Amino acid sequence: xxxxxxxxxxxxxxxxxxxxxxxxxxxxxxxxxxxxxxxxxxxxxxxxxxxxxxxxxxxxxxxxxxxxxxxxxxxxx
Amino acid sequence: xxxxxxxxxxxxxxxxxxxxxxxxxxxxxxxxxxxxxxxxxxxxxxxxxxxxxxxxxxxxxxxxxxxxxxxxxxxxxxxxxxxxxxxxxxxxxxxxxxxxxxxxxxxxxxxxxxxxxxxxxxxxxxxxxxxxxxxxxxxxxxxxxxxxxxxxxxxxxxxxxxxxxxxxxxxxxxxxxxxxxxxxxxxxxxxxxxxxxxxxxxxxxxxxxxxxxxxxxxxxxxxxxxxxxxxxxxxxxxxxxxxxxxxxxxxxxxxxxxxxxxxxxxxxxxxxxxxxxxxxxxxxxxxxxxxxxxxxxxxxxxxxxxxxxxxxxxxxxxxxxxxxxxxxxxxxxxxxxxxxxxxxxxxxxx
Amino acid sequence: xxxxxxxxxxxxxxxxxxxxxxxxxxxxxxxxxxxxxxxxxxxxxxxxxxxxxxxxxxxxxxxxxxxxxxxxxxxxxxxxxxxxxxxxxxxxxxxxxxxxxxxxxxxxxxxxxxxxxxxxxxxxxxxxxxxxxxxxxxxxxxxxxxxxxxxxxxxxxxxxxxxxxxxxxxxxxxxxxxxxxxxxxxxxxxxxxxxxxxxxxxxxxxxxxxxxxxxxxxxxxxxxxxxxxxxxxxxxxxxxxxxxxxxxxxxxxxxxxxxxxxxxxxxxxxxxxxxxxxxxxxxxxxxxxxxxxxxxxxxxxxxxxxxxxxxxxxxxxxxxxxxxxxxxxxxxxxxxxxxxxxxxxxxxxxxxxxxxxxxxxxxxxxxxxxxxxxxxxxxxxxxx
Numbered sequence: 001x002x003x004x005x006x007x008x009x010x011x012x013x014x015x016x017x018x019x020x021x022x023x024x025x026x027x028x029x030x031x032x033x034x035x036x037x038x039x040x041x042x043x044x045x046x047x048x049x050x051x052x053x054x055x056x057x058x059x060x061x062x063x064x065x066x067x068x069x070x071x072x073x074x075x076x077x
Numbered sequence: 078x079x080x081x082x083x084x085x086x087x088x089x090x091x092x093x094x095x096x097x098x099x100x101x102x103x104x105x106x107x108x109x110x111x112x113x114x115x116x117x118x119x120x121x122x123x124x125x126x127x128x129x130x131x132x133x134x135x136x137x138x139x140x141x142x143x144x145x146x147x148x149x150x151x152x153x154x155x156x157x158x159x160x161x162x163x164x165x166x167x168x169x170x171x172x173x174x175x176x177x178x179x180x181x182x183x184x185x186x187x188x189x190x191x192x193x194x195x196x197x198x199x200x201x202x203x204x205x206x207x208x209x210x211x212x213x214x215x216x217x218x219x220x221x222x223x224x225x226x227x228x229x230x231x232x233x234x235x236x237x238x239x240x241x242x243x244x245x246x247x248x249x250x251x252x253x254x255x256x257x258x259x260x261x262x263x264x265x266x267x268x269x270x271x272x273x274x275x276x277x278x279x280x281x282x283x284x285x286x287x288x289x290x291x292x293x294x295x296x297x298x299x300x301x302x303x304x305x306x307x308x309x310x311x312x313x314x315x316x317x318x319x320x321x322x323x324x325x326x327x328x329x330x331x332x333x334x335x336x337x338x339x340x341x342x343x344x345x346x347x348x349x350x351x352x353x354x355x356x357x358x359x360x361x362x363x364x365x366x367x368x369x370x371x372x373x374x375x376x377x378x379x380x381x382x383x384x385x386x387x388x389x390x391x392x393x394x395x396x397x398x399x400x401x402x403x404x405x406x407x408x409x410x411x412x413x414x415x416x417x418x419x420x421x422x423x424x425x426x427x
Numbered sequence: 428x429x430x431x432x433x434x435x436x437x438x439x440x441x442x443x444x445x446x447x448x449x450x451x452x453x454x455x456x457x458x459x460x461x462x463x464x465x466x467x468x469x470x471x472x473x474x475x476x477x478x479x480x481x482x483x484x485x486x487x488x489x490x491x492x493x494x495x496x497x498x499x500x501x502x503x504x505x506x507x508x509x510x511x512x513x514x515x516x517x518x519x520x521x522x523x524x525x526x527x528x529x530x531x532x533x534x535x536x537x538x539x540x541x542x543x544x545x546x547x548x549x550x551x552x553x554x555x556x557x558x559x560x561x562x563x564x565x566x567x568x569x570x571x572x573x574x575x576x577x578x579x580x581x582x583x584x585x586x587x588x589x590x591x592x593x594x595x596x597x598x599x600x601x602x603x604x605x606x607x608x609x610x611x612x613x614x615x616x617x618x619x620x621x622x623x624x625x626x627x628x629x630x631x632x633x634x635x636x637x638x639x640x641x642x643x644x645x646x647x648x649x650x651x652x653x654x655x656x657x658x659x660x661x662x663x664x665x666x667x668x669x670x671x672x673x674x675x676x677x678x679x680x681x682x683x684x685x686x687x688x689x690x691x692x693x694x695x696x697x698x699x700x701x702x703x704x705x706x707x708x709x710x711x712x713x714x715x716x717x718x719x720x721x722x723x724x725x726x727x728x729x730x731x732x733x734x735x736x737x738x739x740x741x742x743x744x745x746x747x748x749x750x751x752x753x754x755x756x757x758x759x760x761x762x763x764x765x766x767x768x769x770x771x772x773x774x775x776x777x778x779x780x781x782x783x784x785x786x787x788x789x790x791x792x793x794x795x796x797x798x799x800x801x802x803x804x805x806x807x808x809x810x811x
Contacts, residue, residue, distance in 0.1 A: 023346025070442015411474020
């Protein structure tokens with residue numbers, strides 16, 4: 001549940017709003033629930049609100065761990 | 078020398094600020110003026126010029142096919158089209174999917190009292206352009222007006238007739254085990270374009286409706302593959318619904334490959350956003366083709382060689398299946414059923 | 428789509444499937460419950476079951492706020508629309524759920540009720556501001572992910588003095604539901620449902636953090652792995668659970684650490700605490716009454732509480748006696764074990780909570796997986 005999608009912040013607007021981009025689709029959403037986000041950051045958006053930041057470094061680590069798990073026995077970083 | 082006849086109308090229709098009135102549908106002078114100054118002016122052809130209620134047509138050589146569609150789309154104007162062009166393309170496509178070369182169209186309008194004439198003219202001109210580009214004249218029609226509040230601006234019903242070439246037999250019940258399944262291009266474009274303009278869902282996208290007349294593509298396909306089994310355009314309910322319909326009619330199953338199904342990235346993103354599955358989103362300028370496996374290469378080449386089929390793909394095969402399931406190998410490599418659409422696909426939060 | 432497509436990669440999936448098959452001890456069975464409907468949906472939609480070894484089985488939990496919304500609560504919304512003339516704003520998910528008297532919110536709309544679908548709570552507030560002469564009620568549902576947006580609009584309505592706006596609050600809490608399942612006699616004492624661990628919700632956890640799950644791991648000795656919603660996330664979490672079970676550990680691990688951390692979104696939590704308080708109990712469709720599992724609007728914001736504003740009286744409505752949702756939600760039965768499944772009860776004609784939304788165990792199975800129910804001989808399709 002909680003359909004939410006990773007979105008890139010394109011610009012910050014007045015009234016705690018932001019324009020986000022998901023695969024080329026742009027929409028205005030609220031960033032009232034997150035702090036310190038800047039254009040270029042990725043956030044998780046649910047029902048028109050950004051709920052949390054997505055950490056690109058952690059994402060890369062997760063993918064690397066998935067790849068590693070598939071290669072050798074017991075190799076889960 | 079005889080004097081010019083007294084003009085029937087005091088003033089020409091005010092297309093800038095005028096609105097549809099009940100009188101326009103009453104059958105009297107106002108109706109005649111609307112027909113003449115709007116419909117006849119836009120559609121202009123030998124049949125409409127006779128100003129008769131019916132069009133007298135020559136008997137075509139071959140099997141006649143006829144199709145009809147009512148159009149109630151909202152919003153009336155959307156990126157890539159409007160209810161007018163949609164109504165022309167939709168019926169032309171229905172005729173084409175039966176293998177018919179479309180010859181004539183009829184158009185019925187139910188207008189809501191108060192509807193702006195400027196919008197109506199825009200729609201009618203769009204229909205004229207679509208019909209002209211397709212080479213299919215609108216030869217007869219009708220107009221009615223309903224009270225304000227009883228209609229959604231305008232509803233359009235189009236009926237088309239065409240003729241099927243000798244030897245061509247297309248039927249939803251004709252799919253056979255082993256047949257190849259194709260789609261002529263990216264799916265979900267139209268539905269996403271519509272949704273992007275719906276209230277409370279607005280988002281910015283360059284996605285345009287794919288509304289288009291496909292009879293040229295169909296003609297090329299049938300020339301390249303006369304043994305084509307099924308053609309159908311996946312409109313309401315999307316690709317999934319169309320395939321399930323065909324599977325049931327033919328008494329077969331299907332297996333698709335998710336990664337082979339073409340979807341524009343922006344359409345995928347919009348669907349992701351709203352919790353929709355592109356497989357169930359409407360298309361108005363695409364077709365599904367089912368052909369014998371040995372004709373697969375020819376079909377794909379013909380599709381891709383045509384401007385309306387550049388993104389065509391082979392997406393699966395017909396199987397033997399007593400339950401008529403349409404199954405799919407997912408992007409991940411697992412398997413799922415692609416079921417019939419349940420009710421209306423609504424955006425989800427979950 | 429960035430951070431989405433990469434987590435659906437077939438090759439990585441193959442690798443993870445091999446790893447799970449390697450590490451799952453052949454002589455034992457593993458039963459994991461994915462609490463969240465989003466995970467149920469991902470598993471079904473991508474056919475993750477096909478990539479798991481036969482001794483690793485997923486049990487679908489009750490984490491779908493639409494599924495567990497009692498009929499009686501929807502009746503209240505319908506009453507507001509049809510009898511009190513309000514503009515009733517709702518997320519799309521809830522519109523088709525059948526309630527009493529053969530009605531749903533969509534049917535109520537057909538009968539003349541002003542029911543409007545909104546994508547966001549903010550839309551409902553906007554509608555209220557645009558229609559000052561009408562009462563506008565927002566039907567709020569959802570777990571902890573969806574609650575902060577509702578809190579925001581209530582606070583905004585209060586600050587701006589939008590007197591005609593109120594919320595019919597049905598927000599529910601994840602940890603309470605998990606405890607309810609773990610404490611059901613079958614699981615705790617009798618051991619009839621061997622639940623070896625949980626795949627924890629992704630976006631709920633982005634709000635509440637991983638800390639609230641530490642209680643289960645300790646108290647019930649069950650491992651919890653918080654997982655993202657993409658199919659690869661689920662598979663990696665299953666691998667981590669298998670390892671925990673093999674090593675006799677019962678910890679909270681965070682697979683979704685690209686979004687979730689231990690503390691969660693403090694700002695959102697504070698906002699929710701400001702606007703909402705705990706209800707002593709709340710009915711969950713399929714589970715019955717669950718203590719301290721739901722939120723009500725605080726007295727300070729009573730003017731925007733639809734229940735108070737309209738003096739609504741809740742009446743519980745029981746499900747069909749043959750409905751097995753209660754057992755299915757707890758992992759005691761599977762959809763096919765229910766007499767009604769696929770016959771009287773389908774996604775078109777849902778009779779219980781597991782079928783009403785595409786994330787319910789029965790709906791997901793019906794829509795994506797029922798080809799697995801037939802004997803192997805009939806399944807002649809060859810899949811590449």
